[in-house]
Amino acid sequence: MVLVTHPQHPLFGQQLQVVRTQQCINAELDLIVRLPDGTHAALAVSCTDCQIGHPVVSLPTDTPLLDLEGLRRLAQFIANRKTVHALESIVQDQGECARATPHAAILADDRLPEG
Numbered sequence: 001m002v003l004v005t006h007p008q009h010p011l012f013g014q015q016l017q018v019v020r021t022q023q024c025i026n027a028e029l030d031l032i033v034r035l036p037d038g039t040h041a042a043l044a045v046s047c048t049d050c051q052i053g054h055p056v057v058s059l060p061t062d063t064p065l066l067d068l069e070g071l072r073r074l075a076q077f078i079a080n081r082k083t084v085h086a087l088e089s090i091v092q093d094q095g096e097c098a099r100a101t102p103h104a105a106i107l108a109d110d111r112l113p114e115g
Contacts, residue, residue: 002031006047011035016043018050038067 002018004011016033019040023029030042031050 002033002043002048002050004043004047005049009047011043 001015003015004013006012014036016035019032019034021029021031022042029045031045031048032040033043035041
């Protein structure tokens, strides 16, 4: 657990569970923490009471980093997008078909001969 100590940080004063650490090249060490709503976020170590070089206790490696309900929602979102894409393709194909066969030409051919 780490305490958010930066006075301007929106989570100031809250203790958060460390999930893991991450460090990009030439960047400050970030802690990946679990927020109160269960999501994860990166938090600069300088915004916490954690000392650089001090061991950070993180979650066991067998702890899932993704929430099962979140994965279900993501799968549903992808399925919905596939359906929307399929429907958009059908509408687009119908539009191209209509442009290829002008209605005026069809009506002209369907008229009865005069006289």
